[in-house]
Amino acid sequence: MIKDITLGQFFPGNSVIHKLDPRVKIILAALYIAFLFVVQTAVGYAFAIAATLVFVSLTKIPLKMYLRGLKPLLFILIFTALLNVFYSTGEPLVEFWIFKITADGIKNAIFMILRIFMLVIATSMLTYTTSPIVLTNGLERLLSPLSKIKVPVHEFSMMMTIALRFIPTLLEETDKIMNAQKARGADFETGGLIKRAKALAPILIPLFISAFRRADELATAMECRCYTGSSEGRTHLVSYSMSGRDVIALIVVICMIAIAVLLNYVRFFGF
């Protein structure tokens, strides 16, 4: 069902990771992604998997939740793996017709899958442990130097906050409208492409109307509270300051990258 979409969902909690400064968390996620691309060898991947599992357990969110976010990517994963297996150079292990499978190809495929797995887990970790509002707040603070060169950072972050805020609302609304039309015998599952596209009208039209209505109401409500954008020196409800915890986290991830670089020179049996 539509409610089962987990990517970008926030799981409230009280873990060490939840408590990190959002600005630091965004930087950490970026560094972590860099780390995953530095890793090249089997030993390096073992290290990365171990590190990822440690971080997952620190969030106190079951691993199952992270893996659920991978389900929609399954097709892409298999596709990239197959491409890697068949399109690699090197000495072929097996050869038939125009295909040849090389040891290098298999290695690349496995590494690629592991890398995508960990990329998804790392980014999910950021959104699972940070509420969307805090996340955009952090992003706004990180990007605020850009406002010096006239980039409307505040406006962008406000738009993003609003968009994120309304995703669950609109999903819920879609669900409701779908059910209401199903109650009138609407059929969204069978028929050819054109029939299915036509069947969407009873959902999309009410959805758009209600989205516009909501936007209108929200704009009025914001104006009633004298919102004028960033022009008049707005201050923030929460101000963030880095704590010891944040510094430690940064040091740990930077050390991980250093270790990963070093591990690239350690190879077992050529992997």
Added chain:
Amino acid sequence: MNPILKAENLSHVYGVGTPFEKVAIDNINLEIHENEFIGVIGRTGSGKSTLIQHLNGILRPSSGTLYYDGEDCWAKGFSRNALRFNVGLVFQYPEYQLFEETVEKDIAFGPKNMGLTQNEIEKRVAESLRFVGLDDSVRTASPFELSGGQKRRVAIAGIMAMDPKVLILDEPTAGLDPRGRDEILNKIADYRVEKKSTVILVSHNMEDISRVCSKVLVMKDSRVEMFAPVNEVFERSAELCAMGLNVPQVTRIFLSLKEKGFDVPTSIYTPKQACDAVMKLMGGGER
């Protein structure tokens, strides 16, 4: 007589396996017979909406069975679409589901999905417009030009046009002014008499329920707390109050009269009964 709808140990859990897991209805057993007019009450979050969405097969029970006319609705080969035509469900704020260019096209959406002939659809549209008390002149109007109350009526007509055996309405009078509320309620009551159908009405308004319904189903914390004829339920007014539910104004007056030491019955829920009781008290009392 066999019940038209029967729920057996019906339970539904939202968000299984997530931190947001919530039991919405818990082990519901229920029998609804033909031609009954049932009012459903309960506080927000007591499971009313979840329960009624099971009755037309929109939601699949986590456990338990729902029978329509003796048939298991989730058995293999049972057509849920046919069930939805037989059990019409009007959602809360149904005007938000309107989408067609004209009122008549929107009302015809359900009958069209049933695969009826153009003639029959035409007849159903005219009939249901009459049921909800809308003038023929609105037929070619865009539903989005109408007033809130009129939109609501068009949406209700859209379900009535499917000619369901059971009509379920989730708070059909929410957000309407008192006059609009009474009008819609009367139309629904008239519809039931004319069509001899079963009607289930979810409402927060006790006056509404006491005025039109024959039986009341009280939900509390995902369970059925009471399911009995109206007078029997209002005899337990004190319990309803303790549950945080409203009882009709007259009932409240008689409850406080009783508290003040007057010898009056507390199962009163219509002005007529109240009048009789007061007369009896005055006649028997000292002047």
